[in-house]
Amino acid sequence: MSHFPCAKEIDAKEVLKEKGLKSTPQRLAVLHVLHESTKYLSINDILDKTKELLPNTGLATIYRTLDVLAEIGLITRVHFEDGCHTYAYSSDSHGHHIVCTTCNKIMDFAECPFDDYLENLSIKTGFKIKNHFLQLFGECNECAGSAS
Numbered sequence: 807m808s809h810f811p812c813a814k815e816i817d818a819k820e821v822l823k824e825k826g827l828k829s830t831p832q833r834l835a836v837l838h839v840l841h842e843s844t845k846y847l848s849i850n851d852i853l854d855k856t857k858e859l860l861p862n863t864g865l866a867t868i869y870r871t872l873d874v875l876a877e878i879g880l881i882t883r884v885h886f887e888d889g890c891h892t893y894a895y896s897s898d899s900h901g902h903h904i905v906c907t908t909c910n911k912i913m914d915f916a917e918c919p920f921d922d923y924l925e926n927l928s929i930k931t932g933f934k935i936k937n938h939f940l941q942l943f944g945e946c947n948e949c950a951g952s953a954s
């Protein structure tokens with residue numbers, strides 16, 4: 807971890823500042839861990855890797871930090887059918903995921919099918935809709951192929 811903090815963390819500091827959040831060592835460490843990883847990480851993976859940077863980090867801190875970072879859109883949370891979650895550093899754009907229920911592969915798709923729908927729903931209900939979550943479950947083509 808020689809390049810901690812990396813360039814992305816400096817962006818992250820700016821984003822945290824814009825959102826009125828302090829750049830705590832825990833937040834920056836968790837962002838660093840997720841940014842370094844090319845795959846989605848479980849809570850325990852994140853805890854282990856964060857501890858390499860900040861040895862005193864506890865699980866409760868990780869949960870709190872992930873909640874905050876997910877809420878401001880800096881990281882993406884993916885749900886699994888067994889109730890577990892994994893996390894990844896988020897690109898700037900809003901998007902959705904498809905999860906393979908056989909091998910847990912995660913596919914990102916950038917399009918959001920809801921833009922017009924939510925505008926209409928907002929008018930109809932009077933709710934100012936700030937956020938939404940949609941995730942699809944299915945079988946990836948590899949798993950679908952090997953089953954037949």
Ligand SMILES: [Zn+2]
Pocket residue numbers: 906907908909910911945946947948949950
């Ligand atoms: Zn699969």
Ligand SMILES: [Zn+2]
Pocket residue numbers: 900901902917918919920938940
């Ligand atoms: Zn969307």
